[in-house]
Amino acid sequence: MGKYTGKMIISDLDGTLIPRGGVISQENRQAIEAFVAEGGRFAIATGRTPEASAGYVKDLPINAPSVFFNGAMLYDWENKQVLKTMPLTAGDEQQxxxxxxxxxxxxxxxxxxxxxxxxxxxxxxxxxxxxxxxxxxxxxxxxxxxxxxxxxxxxxxxxxxxxxxxxxxxxxxxxxxxxxxxxxxxxxxxxxxxxxxxxRGVSKGAMVAAIRQQLPGIKIIACGDYLNDNEMLVAADVGVAAAGAHADTKKIADHVGCAVEDHLLAWTINNII
Known part of the structure; x- marks a missing residue:
């Protein structure tokens, strides 16, 4: 048991964990590592594929189900296993x-x-x-x-x-x-x-319910910066928007944090959790 046991952070990548065109800062990386070392769960939620995310989050301690394709896939990062997919082309209307x-x-x-x-x-x-x-x-x-x-x-x-x-x-x-x-x-x-x-019905936010099934009782803190993150911020227990987030995203968030360049994940762990 650590001081962050029972808590989970799920973060968007571009514009939230990573400045656009940049890399994960050392400050964010160290804060996430300390969070996980004290029992916390960490996941990412992105429109990217797992392969396209790997180059950015290499060696990051992702230890909770993560969301890809903007909600169409739930993925076990540690075991490299697809947990759930929700195809766009399912059903009678697929053509x-x-x-x-x-x-x-x-x-x-x-x-x-x-x-x-x-x-x-x-x-x-x-x-x-x-x-x-x-x-x-x-x-x-x-x-x-x-x-x-x-x-x-x-x-x-x-x-x-x-x-x-x-x-x-x-x-x-x-x-x-x-x-x-x-x-x-x-x-x-x-x-x-x-x-x-x-x-239809697929979003980063909709997958939060699937994560809760995997990790019952977990308190989820979600971080994002754009419209595709809005449902996730609402579905989480606490929603945090970057300072440079879309105006509508900041409006629905529980907290507006620092700019992504000022290490939003470290700010969230130090100021919200």
């Missing part, structure tokens, strides 16, 4: 998503469109359209023809992602509503130029 993707390829020629499956990120647009951040990240990805991904029963989609100018993404959202797929999924901005769809 509606490839049809939507085909229209997006026609309507948004400048977009980078990505289909995420449990084992890979498939970019279905030309390499010239790639998100410029990809080469600097840790993603495993492949350029794949959409035709190779249309058997969604065999290869379920966990997430459909668009990177484009915000003004174009607004039209993308309208098209999704017109084609009826918006009602089949949970769509949200994860950054100003990123829009994502996961399955």
């Amino acid at each position: 509606r998503w490839p049809a939507f993707a085909r229209r997006c390829l026609q309507e948004f020629p400048e977009a980078c469109l990505e289909v995420y499956t449990a084992d890979n990120c498939h970019i279905i647009t030309p390499a010239a359209n790639d998100d410029p951040r990809l080469p600097h990240e840790y993603y495993r990805y492949a350029h794949t023809e959409l035709a190779e991904l249309t058997d969604t029963g065999k290869t379920p989609w966990l997430k459909f992602f668009a990177c484009d100018q915000h003004a174009h993404l607004e039209k993308y959202v309208v098209l999704a509503a017109e084609m009826g797929v918006a009602a089949l999924g949970n769509g949200f901005y994860s950054e100003d130029n990123y829009y994502e769809f996961v399955a």
Whole structure:
């Protein structure tokens, strides 16, 4: 038993644990290690895949179920085991998503469109359209023809992602509503130029309930900075937003902490827990 036994921190990565384009600070790393050493549980919640997260959180003591694909996967980091997935393309409407993707390829020629499956990120647009951040990240990805991904029963989609100018993404959202797929999924901005769809009812926040099943009685403190973190901050016992978080995220948080560059996780452990 330690002073943090019975408590858990779950943190978003980009803009929360890690400054965008940066690395985990030594201050955050040391604070998390001390928290876990005293009985605390630590997890991450991100839109990234486990592989794309590993380069950032290497050697971090992640000892609680973590959330990937913005809520479509719950993953046991210690044992490298998928605990639960919630595919976007499940059920009778599964072919509606490839049809939507085909229209997006026609309507948004400048977009980078990505289909995420449990084992890979498939970019279905030309390499010239790639998100410029990809080469600097840790993603495993492949350029794949959409035709190779249309058997969604065999290869379920966990997430459909668009990177484009915000003004174009607004039209993308309208098209999704017109084609009826918006009602089949949970769509949200994860950054100003990123829009994502996961399955209906799926979010980082929805996976908090699954974590509570795995760790009954745990008190959860969640940290985030953007709209895709909002449900997680609400579902946790305590929600902490970074000082530079989206205005709506700060509004629903229980506490607004320091800037990510000033070591938000260390601040949370020292000031909230």
